[in-house]
Amino acid sequence: MSELQRKSVDDFRASAKIPIVLVLDNVRSMHNVGSVFRTADAFLIEAIFLCGYTPQPPHRDIQKTALGATETVSWKYFPTTWGAIESLKSDGYEVWAVEQVQGSIELQDLSYTPGEKIALVFGNEANGVQENLIPLCKGAIEIPQMGMKHSLNISVAVGVVLWELCRDGMSQDER
Numbered sequence: 001m002s003e004l005q006r007k008s009v010d011d012f013r014a015s016a017k018i019p020i021v022l023v024l025d026n027v028r029s030m031h032n033v034g035s036v037f038r039t040a041d042a043f044l045i046e047a048i049f050l051c052g053y054t055p056q057p058p059h060r061d062i063q064k065t066a067l068g069a070t071e072t073v074s075w076k077y078f079p080t081t082w083g084a085i086e087s088l089k090s091d092g093y094e095v096w097a098v099e100q101v102q103g104s105i106e107l108q109d110l111s112y113t114p115g116e117k118i119a120l121v122f123g124n125e126a127n128g129v130q131e132n133l134i135p136l137c138k139g140a141i142e143i144p145q146m147g148m149k150h151s152l153n154i155s156v157a158v159g160v161v162l163w164e165l166c167r168d169g170m171s172q173d174e175r
Contacts, residue, residue, distance in 0.1 A: 012072045017046040018166060021088060021119040023095075025081040025129050026052040027154055032125065034065030035155030041069035043162045048073055049088075049119075051081040065155075081121065085136045093119040097140040098161055099129040100150065104140035107164050114168055120161060122154050 007015060022040060027033055033055050040048055050056050056077050057070040078084040085095050098120055112118060121137060123129035134140060143152060143160055
């Protein structure tokens with residue numbers, strides 16, 4: 001591990017975070033939640049907001065995929081996603097839904113400067129982001145897809161979106 005120059009838990013907690021908050025809107029799978037924690041850790045993301053019936057740590061099925069990231073990534077529970085969005089907006093975050101809806105923009109067309117405060121709402125595996133939440137967001141971001149299936153697993157979508165947003169702000173040493 002020393003050759004990989006990985007941070008210790010204390011070093012991770014003390015590190016400056018990328019001001020991105022991931023909002024999980026009624027995600028049902030503990031494995032997906034764990035994977036999102038692990039990806040958030042990899043990108044030094046500020047926090048995850050778990051909303052509605054999204055499972056919360058500690059749970060062995062979350063830990064199975066998180067591999068300890070629930071100990072490093074800050075998280076908070078909100079009974080409603082609406083409450084999480086309103087809290088983020090009052091704290092100066094620009095909130096975007098990651099969803100295929102009319103008027104959505106493609107991920108690569110999002111105007112984002114590394115270091116800006118942004119929150120990304122990811123929805124339920126079957127139903128996506130709740131429709132009534134879309135108007136609360138600045139807009140919706142869509143991941144372009146070329147195959148027959150036009151959806152990605154939430155944990156995969158989180159990784160794709162974070163890479164697109166974070167890659168320009170990462171130094172070669174951080175990669």
